Amino acid sequence: MSAILPPSESIWWKTPVGKEEIVWIIIALVWCLIMFAMMPIWHIYGKQNLSNEAYKTTPVQYEAKVNAMTKQHTVRTQSVGGVDIPVVAPPAGSDVYMLARLWSWYPMLELKKGETYRLHLSSLDWQHGFSLQPININLQIVPEYEMVTTITPDTTGEFTIVCNEYCGILHHTMIGKIYVTE
Amino acid sequence: MSQYRICPDSGLYFDRAGESLMKANAVAGAVALLVGGILALLVGLTRWPSVHLLGASDFYMVLTAHGINALIFWIIFFEMAILYFASSSLLRCRLATPRWAWLGFLLMIIGAVMTNVAIFQGNSSVMMTSYAPMEAAPHFYLGMILFAVGALIGCFVFLGTLVIAKEEKTYEGSIPLVTFGALTACIIAVFTIASGAIILIPSFLWSVGIIGQIDALMYRVIWWGLGHSSQQINVAAHVSVWYAVAAIAFGAKPMSEKVSRTAFLLYIFFLQLASAHHILADPGVSSTWKIFNTSYAMYLAVLASMIHGLTVPGSIEVAQRKKGLTNGLFEWLRKAPWGNPVFSGVFLSIVTFGFIGGITGVVMGTEQINLIIHNTFYVPGHFHATVVLGTTLTFMALTYFLIPVLFRREMIMPGLAKWQPYLFGGGMTILSLFMMGAGTLGVPRRHWDVGFAQAAEMGLKFEFPGSAEMMLGLVGIGTVLACLGGAIFLLITVGSLLFGKKIEKSAGLLQSFGLPLAASCYTSEKPEPVKGPAADLEEHGSSGFEAPGTFVLALVLLVTFVVYYFINWKYLSSVWPMG
Numbered sequence: 001m002s003a004i005l006p007p008s009e010s011i012w013w014k015t016p017v018g019k020e021e022i023v024w025i026i027i028a029l030v031w032c033l034i035m036f037a038m039m040p041i042w043h044i045y046g047k048q049n050l051s052n053e054a055y056k057t058t059p060v061q062y063e064a065k066v067n068a069m070t071k072q073h074t075v076r077t078q079s080v081g082g083v084d085i086p087v088v089a090p091p092a093g094s095d096v097y098m099l100a101r102l103w104s105w106y107p108m109l110e111l112k113k114g115e116t117y118r119l120h121l122s123s124l125d126w127q128h129g130f131s132l133q134p135i136n137i138n139l140q141i142v143p144e145y146e147m148v149t150t151i152t153p154d155t156t157g158e159f160t161i162v163c164n165e166y167c168g169i170l171h172h173t174m175i176g177k178i179y180v181t182e
Numbered sequence: 183m184s185q186y187r188i189c190p191d192s193g194l195y196f197d198r199a200g201e202s203l204m205k206a207n208a209v210a211g212a213v214a215l216l217v218g219g220i221l222a223l224l225v226g227l228t229r230w231p232s233v234h235l236l237g238a239s240d241f242y243m244v245l246t247a248h249g250i251n252a253l254i255f256w257i258i259f260f261e262m263a264i265l266y267f268a269s270s271s272l273l274r275c276r277l278a279t280p281r282w283a284w285l286g287f288l289l290m291i292i293g294a295v296m297t298n299v300a301i302f303q304g305n306s307s308v309m310m311t312s313y314a315p316m317e318a319a320p321h322f323y324l325g326m327i328l329f330a331v332g333a334l335i336g337c338f339v340f341l342g343t344l345v346i347a348k349e350e351k352t353y354e355g356s357i358p359l360v361t362f363g364a365l366t367a368c369i370i371a372v373f374t375i376a377s378g379a380i381i382l383i384p385s386f387l388w389s390v391g392i393i394g395q396i397d398a399l400m401y402r403v404i405w406w407g408l409g410h411s412s413q414q415i416n417v418a419a420h421v422s423v424w425y426a427v428a429a430i431a432f433g434a435k436p437m438s439e440k441v442s443r444t445a446f447l448l449y450i451f452f453l454q455l456a457s458a459h460h461i462l463a464d465p466g467v468s469s470t471w472k473i474f475n476t477s478y479a480m481y482l483a484v485l486a487s488m489i490h491g492l493t494v495p496g497s498i499e500v501a502q503r504k505k506g507l508t509n510g511l512f513e514w515l516r517k518a519p520w521g522n523p524v525f526s527g528v529f530l531s532i533v534t535f536g537f538i539g540g541i542t543g544v545v546m547g548t549e550q551i552n553l554i555i556h557n558t559f560y561v562p563g564h565f566h567a568t569v570v571l572g573t574t575l576t577f578m579a580l581t582y583f584l585i586p587v588l589f590r591r592e593m594i595m596p597g598l599a600k601w602q603p604y605l606f607g608g609g610m611t612i613l614s615l616f617m618m619g620a621g622t623l624g625v626p627r628r629h630w631d632v633g634f635a636q637a638a639e640m641g642l643k644f645e646f647p648g649s650a651e652m653m654l655g656l657v658g659i660g661t662v663l664a665c666l667g668g669a670i671f672l673l674i675t676v677g678s679l680l681f682g683k684k685i686e687k688s689a690g691l692l693q694s695f696g697l698p699l700a701a702s703c704y705t706s707e708k709p710e711p712v713k714g715p716a717a718d719l720e721e722h723g724s725s726g727f728e729a730p731g732t733f734v735l736a737l738v739l740l741v742t743f744v745v746y747y748f749i750n751w752k753y754l755s756s757v758w759p760m761g
Contacts, residue, residue: 168316
């Protein structure tokens with residue numbers, strides 16, 4: 001009489017199926033197929049997608065790229081705990097580099113609204129989480145991997161990058177900045 | 183000593199060696215739950231901004247220990263008890279190699295203690311995921327490895343028992359559905375532990391300096407073969423318990439053995455690499471890989487859970503209707519035994535697992551939607567609904583059944599036990615919903631101070647909206663309620679084991695399953711083989727629905743699912759374009 005006894009049919013595959021079960025399975029399967037289809041459809045028609053571009057790198061190589069960009073395009077500095085952090089305004093459409101390390105994001109960026117940039121992200125040490133607030137875009141930053149994603153800011157103001165992958169004792173102090181101007 | 187004890191209340195057979203192992207594992211699980219629960223309270227009170235109890239380093243240490251004790255040790259110890267029950271008791275068979283089972287148990291205890299020691303020594307605050315290249319002490323990994331080896335031995339004891347039962351013909355026909363579900367859990371567990379070995383053994387060797395480095399992305403991909411699949415063990419196990427409780431409390435028969443068993447098979451075939459949905463926001467893995475492996479083009483594992491969501495309550499409805507509760511769509515549900523914690527715990531678990539845990543899991547596992555959810559507080563909100571409301575609440579409900587049947591004690595404070603599932607389930611529901619609410623506003627998980635006071639001192643200011651702080655406060659309140667519910671659960675169970683009246687003979691606590699009881703409680707004779715009920719095919723194929731109420735509830739779930747899914751796409755479309 002129950003699920004804790006052997007089934008009455010010794011070959012369970014031959015037991016009959018009730019009507020609501022069949023109807024429900026069909027409805028649920030259709031919904032599952034729709035959910036699957038939404039992902040490729042969004043790649044075609046949607047504007048927010050994940051990057052498919054990434055490279056193996058090393059902390060030394062990556063830091064060199066960040067420093068090269070910073071040297072060329074720094075427009076001002078901002079003091080953080082007595083240290084001057086460069087604010088970099090790279091040209092629209094260019095490659096923009098940002099690195100994560102214990103426990104800061106470097107450098108700060110100044111971008112133009114409506115322009116598209118190729119944003120590169122990597123870590124010099126442990127894993128970190130790029131969480132752009134209050135927009136709420138979240139990416140995993142993995143050391144030795146350089147993620148490249150295009151990004152088009154469509155709002156202006158001051159935006160904060162929170163680290164949302166636990167990275168040790170000062171994890172909660174690790175925030176960075178992106179400024180978007182007209 | 184006689185080989186079997188026959189429970190006079192339930193008619194269940196307990197192999198004496200298996201019985202001791204079930205007790206030992208259940209008790210060890212309860213101890214881990216106690217530790218995990220105390221730590222949960224500390225975590226919850228720290229993330230409540232106006233309380234902010236612990237300092238940063240203590241918080242990260244306690245959070246690491248909370249995850250490992252509550253998510254791994256408590257649940258897997260209890261699952262070992264379930265495996266032994268589903269094989270030896272349900273098949274009326276002696277447990278295979280009890281000595282090996284004890285060895286496994288011992289390894290699990292040593293492993294659990296070792297990992298806890300490593301964490302509380304303070305050098306292994308690496309969170310449950312211990313993402314390389316962040317390094318823990320060697321005995322952190324070694325403890326996890328020993329625990330996993332012990333659990334693997336338990337899995338093989340379970341499989342061996344199935345072989346013996348088949349060989350000695352202790353049952354006729356196919357194994358019961360609940361045993362089938364436990365077998366599903368066991369097969370997934372073997373795969374899971376293999377993934378764990380592939381990543382944890384190199385991590386251990388790396389921590390002692392034998393291996394030079396661990397690739398961080400490889401670690402993530404393989405670790406989640408352990409981390410996510412282990413949650414599928416839990417799902418298979420707690421769904422099996424749902425079926426068992428439906429059978430025990432209502433005499434419910436599965437609506438269709440074929441559908442329920444096929445759904446379990448879908449778990450085995452389509453869940454494993456679904457760990458891909460933890461890698462959705464990672465570099466170095468293509469969208470094609472992510473989309474395919476998160477769904478296998480059809481989401482058949484989700485389909486399986488949607489099927490169980492219909493068939494478990496559906497079987498209860500059919501059983502209740504047979505008893506004459508046929509008025510309207512929901513009389514069967516209204517007149518269910520809501521004061522019986524075995525039933526109420528399981529039913530709350532079914533509803534909250536489906537509506538909260540299930541729906542949000544699929545939504546956040548969608549490739550692009552993950553962009554607005556990855557690593558936010560939404561993630562623990564989701565898995566507290568699946569693991570705690572799904573698995574822990576179900577195991578608690580089952581424990582109320584085991585106190586008289588396995589431990590032969592009368593439950594103390596039955597009046598309090600009536601309320602326990604509502605308090606625990608209610609607190610946990612509040613916690614889950616507001617964690618997800620805060621996560622939607624961007625609040626990160628695993629974070630000591632979302633007020634960013636230390637960063638502000640250095641000149642970097644950021645504040646989440648005021649509503650986020652309010653939601654974090656509500657998470658704190660939910661934590662306190664749930665911890666109170668958990669404390670009451672432990673008080674009742676431990677109290678019953680220590681001070682509950684011993685049940686010598688049948689106290690008439692539970693209906694029997696219509697099995698003939700032997701005169702004596704103990705026997706060494708080979709039991710009669712377990713037989714299935716006579717086929718009664720005429721129940722099926724009728725033109726009407728057998729469980730219309732459940733079908734309506736399932737449609738409500740579907741509508742909620744569809745609406746919530748598209749709300750998230752809408753939210754995604756509002757963030758900065760990227761690609």
